[in-house]
Amino acid sequence: MQGEEPIVSGMAGRYATALFELALEAGSLDAVSADLDRFEALLNDCDDLRRLVESPVFGSDEQLKAITAVLDKVEIGGLAGNFLKTITANRRLFAVQGILRGYRARVARHKGEVRAQVTVAEPLSDAHRTALAETLNHVTGKDVAIDVTVDPALIGGLIVKLGSRMVDASLRTKLNAIRHAMKEVG
Structure with a gap:
């Protein structure tokens, strides 16, 4: 596998692998990818959302309420929505960018x-x-x-x-x- 992009490791890699395996099993790799792309676009465009994700000041309850409201508003549900809520509840929302990179790398490798x-x-x-x-x-x-x-x-x-x-x-x-x-x- 020399010359290939390394896949994200550590905690972000474990979450990315878990999401990839769930999406693969459900046959929804593309649907999850599309939802995650929409979430990342929101994250890149909205300073308040980025602050919510990156700041340790917000508690998990506050983050979960806010993320749930955002996901409901933009209609991101299913596996991607549940996954984002799970990482929020587990206090891992700060690592979402690395998780998204890892997920995309696994999907890309799977598709060649x-x-x-x-x-x-x-x-x-x-x-x-x-x-x-x-x-x-x-x-x-x-x-x-x-x-x-x-x-x-x-x-x-x-x-x-x-x-x-x-x-x-x-x-x-x-x-x-x-x-x-x-x-x-x-």
Whole structure:
């Protein structure tokens, strides 16, 4: 398995494995993935939800009430909803990002996919996302799933991490290289 992305270990890995096995047994890998993607999008877009997840100040009862209300509002139920409520009740909500990464890695491995982490300066259009996926599929010879993160500090361009390989074609990196070269000349 050399060159493959390592699967998350530790507590997050154990929870991810448990969720994966339950979803596989229930035949709902894709449905659980879709619900978890929606939850993660909420987490990325809502500062209050992120604070609730990350802060140790909130007790498990407060967190559980809030998470239940959020899940009900966005209609995330079933296995994914119950799982998120369980990790909240077990005081493991702070590890949800690692659990989600671990779950996705297990699903990808099960499906024979490779996951690429792509960081861009601004959100990708559907056309750009498709073109990038097709290029990565062609380069690797495998089905590549893309996780996109937006980081405006890149200014432009993108960074692609695929397994142990990384390509940094960001404008920020290019400008830093020019700045460094100018210091050496002067």
